[in-house]
Amino acid sequence: MRIALFATCIVDAMYPSTARATVKILERLGHEVLFPAGQACCGQMHTNSGYFDAARKVAANHVEAFESVEYDVAVAPSGSCVASVKHQHPMLAERAGDAGLAERATAVGAKTYELTQLLVDVLDITDAAEQLGSWFPHTITYHPSCHGMRLLRLGDRQLDLLKTVGGIDVVELPEADQCCGFGGTFSMKNSQVSTAMLEDKAENIRSTGAGLCSGGDASCLLHIGGGLSRAGAAAGTLHLAEILASTLEDPAEAPSTTTGATR
Amino acid sequence: MSAREEIMSRIRTALSDAPAVPEVQRTYRRTSEMSREQLIEQLVDRLVDYKANVDVVPAADAAATIAARLSAATSYVVPAGLDEAWLAEVPAGTRRVVDSAEQPASVADLDAIDAVVTASAVSVSESGTIILDGSATQGRRAISLVPDQHVCVVPASTIVQLLPEALPRMDVTRPQTWISGPSATSDIELERVEGVHGPRILDVVILEDA
Amino acid sequence: MSSTFVGMPTLPSQRGHGNLHAEEPFPQAATRELGNTQLRANLRHATHTIRDKRLNVVGELPDWEDLRQAGSDTKDAVMADLPAKLEEFEANFTARGGVVHWARDAEEANRIVTDLVRETGSEEVVKVKSMATQEIGLNEHLEEQGIAAFETDLAELIVQLGDDKPSHILVPAIHKNRTEVRDIFLQEMPEVDPALTDNPAELAMAARAHLRKKFLGAKVAISGANFALADTGTLGVVESEGNGRMCLTLPETLITVMGIEKVLPTAQDLEVFMQLLPRSSTGERMNPYTSLWTGVTEGDGPQNVHIVLLDNGRTNALADKYGRTALNCIRCSACMNVCPVYERTGGHAYGSTYPGPIGAILSPLMTGIEAEDNGSLPYASSLCGACYDACPVKINIPDILVHLRGEDVKAQHEASRVPTEMDVLMKGAEIALSSGKVLNLMEKALPLGRLVAGRDKKIKKLPGKLAGAWTSSRDIPAPPAQSFRDWWKKEGRA
Structure with missing residues (x-):
């Protein structure tokens, strides 16, 4: 399986060992891991602080980054950031009347898993x-x-x-x-x-x-x-x-x- | 413009985006399969949990059971339509007041009476709830409220398990009182204690074959 | 829908007044309340007690989620068709001898109630606990008009005798423990036995003795209502102590004040809401007493029966399509009982009659986000989501909190062009986080953070009010030497 890693901004900048561990686990299982280079952040901090315009820009960047490469599923070592990608990105786009972005965000969200969700539900790790x-x-x-x-x-x-x-x-x-x-x-x-x-x-x-x-x-x-x-x-x-x-x-x-x- | 017209107009403006009206799916439990014995058992369990006193007796023993429950009372009130036979064994020395809408006891009278005996309309075993609907066997709401002891008769045939089974048997436009145990409060530290303004003693007499 | 109002002018929604405001910013009020260790202990004890009870009785029902969904859908359906439901209720209540009044706001409701009391010639009223009358400040208004209002619910009595404010919608005296309650009773009830202990059962008996004469002699009662049934014109009050029954049954006149959102379509809906409400609020299978009345019943109960239907900002909440489900609230208080913020600050920190998670959305929705300090309320949450899980009608409180934060930011930006510290922080983060390239450049500065952290590899103090607030109680570890992104690239991976 080709798995796109969404490292999340905090792991990328503060806890790179967590992202490297995620890569290790997936590669040990024989999967190919890629890192969409354009990725930055899910925008949750902006959304939850009420800065929706800024959040939408951050979300749009995420959608674009995860549309720019071919993969089967995306994974993040974070429940919170995955929830943001799945639930908040479409909401931000819809509120701004951007139906196109909402649809694209929904598609990206549908392919995005939290790490243990992927391991247990998709890769059958028990x-x-x-x-x-x-x-x-x-x-x-x-x-x-x-x-x-x-x-x-x-x-x-x-x-x-x-x-x-x-x-x-x-x-x-x-x-x-x-x-x-x-x-x-x-x-x-x-x-x-x-x-x-x-x-x-x-x-x-x-x-x-x-x-x-x-x-x-x-x-x-x-x-x-x-x-x-x-x-x-x-x-x-x-x-x-x-x-x-x-x-x-x-x-x-x-x-x-x-x-x-x-x- | 009247307040009514103005509020209605504000509501219509607020709803100008015409929000969808969802269809309510009543997928929750609406019928049950419990036997009469199971219904009685569940109702007793709930009522005892609420600190009510419960007797389960054959209808033939109703009079003796009610009399025993009234043994400490010197006076009691009953609604005019109550089954006379239920009161047959109450000692003659216990003062009886018969109340009706036509000849109501005053609040002061009721305050001087120790107990009340009523029937009930329908009971819900799952929540331990007895429903009075103000009909002739249950009387005005005041009589089951002011005296400190309420002896309430529940024929087993009026017990259902679920609230959704009880509602079709009720006319909500009658003045209703749903009773689940004696009066209680959780207002101090959210711990329940029984006995405040309503009757502090609730005696439930379940007639297992009625 | 009725066609009665075709051609009427279109009026905008109106904002609510009365006790619906935070009187100071939430963080300021919360910090003060946090300093009260007795309050913290009382709240912790009470909220944890009720949480366990609620979980037990909710867990008992195999169809709890079906009931929640039905409750949520029923409420949504009512709100979408509110004018018709109100008209139906009005027609049925009136046909049975009740009188319906409409109040645009708190002031009008208070005036209507005062006039109704005056007409009876009575100078005092007994009251059943009611959030609506708390919201409009009815007691204070009546007092100004020379009418004494006696609260009869035990907790409301504690609050009234203690000259205090309610801090919870179900248990208004939750912030007081048993010893504090006893002290209030000893001081304020002249007839009470000086040997009164702090045993809750004994305290309840003292309240019974104190109020008994009032109940038996009352001519006028004022109540709220938990619901109104449109198809029958029936009103209902859910209670525990019997004080509700006393007020609803014994006086000659009964005046009910109820928000317009409390109407339910049919009597059948009771089968949903009377399962949801008691289990969610006191954690009981059923509350001890529920009273239903439909207008006037000859020979039984009050013969002079009124209802005041109150807007007071409810239409303002209804007009907000992202926030209107807050009106679905059935005032069970489960959200505040599970809220980690409420547990620590108590209800007074929210200022409004409606505290906790539901209050943090309902108050600003009713008053407008700009009103006084209500813009600070939607931030009074870590968005942990416990309230949404506990809500019996599935109000998505966290989503509405986020929505209202957006409204607050918008309102602040409209009010002032001077950027706040948060604006600056957010703008910086926006630039850094909307591009992988820019973030990569910023991450080159990570080693600088290591320098700041110093030898113990901890950052202990950051400048600024916001970042400084973080480091007031939390260290930040020294950042890594290189970001993951940088490592990935240097590894030569795609």
């Missing part, structure tokens, strides 16, 4: 250790990001895959379904409320005793990791793609917030 060779001998906990959970209805796909990684110990996160408080510019405009939510999330993570918290959205992990780091917690965050890509021969290091994103 056992990460066996089918991907995943090996990660650490105790982790897992935060299901809101948009993956509620907009894409990912259910237990992410958690189930993590649980099948070799050597891993996944401990349940109390109040896992509660938002971490990120919410894009919400964390700036309503920073205090966001912080109160983040503190509770960090406390719940700490209570599990796990060395790190995984999840499927780099933005939430950036937020949670930032809170854990400021609180001086021992635990850090790591995207699930890096755990799935980790093998006995090529292991991912369990990060700690004291080292930052270096790889």
Whole structure:
């Protein structure tokens, strides 16, 4: 299968190792991965901040970038950005009366999958250790990001895959379904409320005793990791793609917030 | 221009884009297959959960059961159409007031009465709801409200499982009271406690063969 | 639809007045409320209690999603055909001896109610909890006119006695814990036993004793309504304590104030909404008491029965095609009970009578986004979507929040040409993020970020109000040496 990678802006710029892990997983399964060079961002930050005109330009760029190459499916290591591509891009175009862009955006959205959606629903991966060779001998906990959970209805796909990684110990996160408080510019405009939510999330993570918290959205992990780091917690965050890509021969290091994103 | 005309005009303007009128699909459960025993069992379960007292008895025992429930009362009120036979065993010393729209008891009278006995129109087992519709066997709404104890008779033949099964049996233009347990409140810390302004005691007498 | 109004002038929708406004920007109010640790603890306890209860009783029904869909479609259908439904309700309610009044706004509704009370000669009224009368500030208005209004719902009583404001639409005193309630009762109920404890059952008994005489002697009651049935002219009130039954049954005069959006097409619709509402609001299979009345019933209940149909900005909400489904709200409060923002700030932070997620859309839709500080309300959400999942009539609150943010940005840009900090940030991001080439150029500066991060590889403080707000409680890791895009290219891959 030819799979187009939508890295997402935050992974591209801040967590390139997550995108490289995504490539590793897909290539290990024998698929061809391509990276449409024109891609930048899904525009979600603009949309959710009410800047629809700007968001539409960002969305149009995405549509164009993912129309410019031939592929079977597109994949992103993010529930939130995929939800934006699928739901918000057509909405932005329709509101501006651009039926043509709406139709094109819908077509691109229909071919776009969140990573575990692709792995489970399309590529029939149910056992990460066996089918991907995943090996990660650490105790982790897992935060299901809101948009993956509620907009894409990912259910237990992410958690189930993590649980099948070799050597891993996944401990349940109390109040896992509660938002971490990120919410894009919400964390700036309503920073205090966001912080109160983040503190509770960090406390719940700490209570599990796990060395790190995984999840499927780099933005939430950036937020949670930032809170854990400021609180001086021992635990850090790591995207699930890096755990799935980790093998006995090529292991991912369990990060700690004291080292930052270096790889 | 009257307020009515102006509001109607505003609404029409607001709807000038002619939004679609969806057709309502009633795909939810509208019929059930529960046996009479199952219906009784479910209704009892719900009512007990609401802290109501429940007796399930043959119709022949109705009078004895009602009398036992009224044992602490010194007075009680009944609607004019209530089955006399149900009251046959209430001790003669317990003051009985018969109420009707034509000869209503005053609010002050009702406040001085300990209990009320009524029949009921239809009950919904899934939600534990007993519906009174103000007909002659159930009386004016005030009588089942002001006294502190409500003894309510539910013939098993009037129990359905689902609310959608109950509605066709009801005339909503009659003054209705749906009762699901004694009065309660969740207003303090969202924890339910029973007993506020409505009757604090709800005794339900289910007649299993009526 | 009726043809009665053919040829009438086309009037624009009107904005709502009354208690529908944030009195200060939400972030400012929220920050203050967050500082109240007792409030935080009370809210956390109460919202978590109700969440579990709701999940249990909702999970019991195998057809919950079918009910939600039917509820949502029914409401959409009503709104699309509202004039006809209102006319039908009016005709049926009137035929049964009720009197229908129409109020364009809060002021008119207050005037109508006051006149109706005056006609009875009574100088006091008992009240059933009603959001509509809270919205129009009826109690305050009546007081100015020399009419005493007694709230009879336990929580409303707590709020009224404590000279407080409601902070939740179902449980207006949710911000008070049992000890605080006891203290209010001890102070404000002269007859109460000084040994009163903070046991909720005992507190409920104190309320019963306090209000009993009022109920038995009341001549006039004022209520809201949970719904009006068009095909029969029936009104319904859903409650728990029996205070509703007292008000709806014992007085001679009953005046109901209801928003025009509360009408349902048929009596059959009760089978949907009376399953959705109690399970979503108090987390019960059914609320203890529901009363239905259709105009006047001879010999049973009030013989002088009125309804005031209220616009007060509802037509303004209806005119917004992206926001009008907010009017489908049945006031269950499930959205605020599951909202992580509401849980931490409480209802007072929203200013309006309608707090929480639904309030954050309903208030600005009714008043217009420019009204006072209501433009700050749609941002009072992380868009986590818990409210949409919990809503029994499937109002897509997150989508409407985003829509209203767009309206706010538009309104701000129309009001001022001076770009805000957010404008500058968004413009910069727009340029960077609408082209892979430009983003690639910007990413060349990533090593600079590593320099800023320094030895511990963390960025701890950024300049500016917005970015600075982020780093007030969160570190940012040092950026990588090269972007993924750059790595991909250097690997020589396509």
